[in-house]
Amino acid sequence: MQYGYAGKILKINLNSGDYSAGSIPKELSDQYLGGRGFVARILYDRLKPGTDPLSEDNLVVVATGPLSGHLLPGSGKTHFGALSPATGGYGDSNLGGHFGPNLKYAGYDCLIIEGAAEKLSTVIIDDDKIRVVEDESLRGKGAIEAEKALKTRLGDDFQIITTGPAGENEVAFACISHDFGRQAGRTGIAAVLGSKNVKAVAVRGTGALPVYDSAGAQKKGEEMYRVCYSKPGFKTWTPYGTASLTDWANEVGAFPTRNFQSSYFEFHHAINGQAIRDHLLVTEKGCFGCPTPCGKYGLAETTVGKAYVEGPEYESIATLGGSCCLESIEEVAYANYVCDQLGLDTISAGVVVSFAFECYEKKVITKEEVGRDISFGSLEDVIYLLEKIAAREGIGEPLSKGVKHAAAVFGGGSEKYAIQVKGLEWSGYECRNAPGMMLSYMTADVGAHHNRSWALGYDISESDADVSALISAGTSGELGVATPEGKVDHVISMQHSRPLFDALGICRLQTQEIGFETEHYEEVFELITGRRVSWEAMIGISERIWHLTRLFNVKHIEGFGREYDYPPRRLTEDPVTTGPNKGRFIKREILDRMLDEYYEKRGWDKNGVPTEETLERWNLNNGQVVDLRW
Amino acid sequence: MVKGREELQAGSEFIVTVNLVGCLRDLYPHLAEQEVIELDRPVKVAEMIARLGISSRMVLFATVEERLVPKEALIDRSCEVNLISPPAGG
DSSP states (O other): OOTTSOOEEEEEETTTOOEEEEEOOHHHHHHHOSTHHHHHHHHHHHOOTTOOTTSTTSOEEEEOOTTTTSSSTTOOOEEEEEEOTTTSSEEEEEEOSSHHHHHHHTTEEEEEEESOOSSOEEEEEETTEEEEEEOGGGTTOOHHHHHHHHHHHHOTTOEEEEOOHHHHTTOTTBOEEETTTEEEOGGGHHHHHHHTTEEEEEEEOOOOOOOTTHHHHHHHHHHHHHHHHHSTTHHHHHHHGGGGHHHHHHHTTOOOBTTTTBSOOTTGGGGSHHHHHHHTEEEEEOOTTOSSOOEEEEEEEOSSOEEEEEOOOHHHIIIIIIITTOOSHHHHHHHHHHHHHHTBOHHHHHHHHHHHHHHHHTTSSOHHHHSSOOOTTOHHHHHHHHHHHHHTOTTHHHHTTOHHHHHHHHOTTGGGGOOEETTEEOOSOOOTTOHHHHHHHHHOTTSSOSSSOOTHHHHHHHTOSOHHHHHHTGGGSOOOOOOOTTHHHHHHHHHHHHHHHHHHTOOSHHHHHHOOOTHHHHHHHHHHHSOOOOHHHHHHHHHHHHHHHHHHHHHHSTTOSGGGGOOOTHHHHSOOOSSTTTTOOOOHHHHHHHHHHHHHHHTBOTTSOBOHHHHHHTTOOSOOOOOOOO | OOOOGGGOOTTOOEEEEEEEETTHHHHOTTSOSEEEEEESSOEEHHHHHHHTTOOGGGOOEEEETTEEEOTTOEEOSSEEEEEEOOOSOO
């Protein structure tokens, strides 16, 4: 028995309908902790080079962490991973809610789904009773609609993840949905579920988790909540959540606007956190164990329709609002709702739709190809394209594979405004005056995603040469030019610390946003698992995982290396068109300088491939695989 | 820690306890989570931010005694101020 863990990994083979469960190998928990670590190691070991992401040979791995499901702040996180159909490389995504804790209470830290079902199916895990149930009645249902139907059928005590029509149709940026508005959004894991004919996974767990020092862990957990409640940031974080970034991102010129042509959206005050409170909010909503509920559940009423929706989060505001130029929070929220029902990642969807708008504006694609006129700022056109993409009809077919693929189909120089890295669409931060954030996007293992490193704060804070002058100018003064110096260390440090939370199975927002000390996690980890592991040692584990996911990409993407780490040419050649950073861009030479330094500090060669010494240091070159045969 | 009034240095009129919230701790590691400033005259929040060496752009909200205030607000008495950074990327 390993304290803290439920103890088992469940494998379900959809070809045969068979399932089996085995113990977690100790080397797996020792060297990879759980969550993201389990996902990365299992995928690396078990997927062969040349695997088609949408074939039955791909796997979907769902993993909780050692702290998931225990009574401490933010312990509701679950990690999902697969060979990504968006990038052809390592893919993972994370969600809160209640699914992971229930998976553990059912007895499983990790679920591996292999093969493919013959018909559309739901996987049901009811403690130790496992079933794969064919159910064509759910075909075509929206992700939230399907969850509601299954809750009605199975009972409210089941926690359910679903896919929408986009997942069924294998759209490269289809997302997993849960709890009526939480998503594991990125890298297209739901498309992999769709290729396996899995519409949903429902879990109900009623068991207990083994805890090394139960009384001590409970006492510590209670203390952790008290500490959270006492933090000065507690009261200011919850009312606005991530949407409070909107005005700030505009003031510092980092808000993607008009498909990243600009970094300032003149209607930002109409789509900010205050607008959510004024025009949408019904209630706040948190995940399992959350003391700081950042979810905003609201009602969006537009001329097109009205709907209850969770969000929008900042990222959705940036991509559906700024990048597509929707000018009211109701419109952004409604577009968010359409994405949620169709099962589309709002980040990629917003970038793909705004890319289509720009291609149309620049006459790269025609009215005949699109099927109608389309333009920035039209909610009707956003919805039209989202529905085409989810159905993979007409113009939706090339767009359904993401902007990199669509640009290759469209031609006409459109690759320049396909805003992505490694095939994954860029999330909500325009970077032409933010070299640290640019490097974060370039080197993130899954592609252009912000959650691995958010170095934007360093870019902005260090670009102010004269703080007093800026203050007297208010927030409309001209920004200093951000420099790349010193950014590499910040990026590397964040790429270890932030993903570590995903390996532990906890939310990082309590630490990141309200200043909750990481020492608490060390202590509670010891009380729960009986193992004393320092935060520094855990950071080391996170670094091992980082090298492993890079190796994964080397293994699965032919010719993978430095060329895969560059942003599109728009960001290195075209100046920002309006706003505080008007005229700015970062030359490719500067990116090369940062990449050289980054690779050297990582222990990778000049092509970005981990060296033998690095692999040896992290015990990644022994040719061994974690034994999951049982 | 907040100093008592009896500990104030000669010439100081009041003390302000400043809490750094969010990524400000990472961005300014030389500052503590809670800083205490002795003031001998009323100052604007913005000036106090500058005195700490923090970029005004990295302060999303400021609160005085838990009430949101603009950066131009004047601090003219002993109080607790929270400086809150933008969320670090969600």
